[in-house]
Amino acid sequence: MTKTMTPGVTPELLDADQSATMTGRGKRTWWRHVAAGLAPQPVRMHGNAAMVRWRRSDLLAWIEAGCPRVRKAVTE
Helix, strand or coil, rough: CCCCCCCCCCCCCEHHHHHHCCCCCCCCHHHHHHHHCCCCCCCEEHHHHCEEEHHHHHHHHHHHHCCCCCCCCCCC
């Protein structure tokens, strides 16, 4: 499926590819960072675990803050 975007329109909700690109990471690295709590958690669309998006404003705020860890790692 080809993604199309309207020229001059910036979406507020970004998929994993767009989020990874915006933050300068590869898609696999992006997912690892999300799972490890190093990046913002996604918004689940319609309760569907497979359809997730990130708010552009959340990513920009996270980048502005220096990309801090967003949740503590699970420790044993």
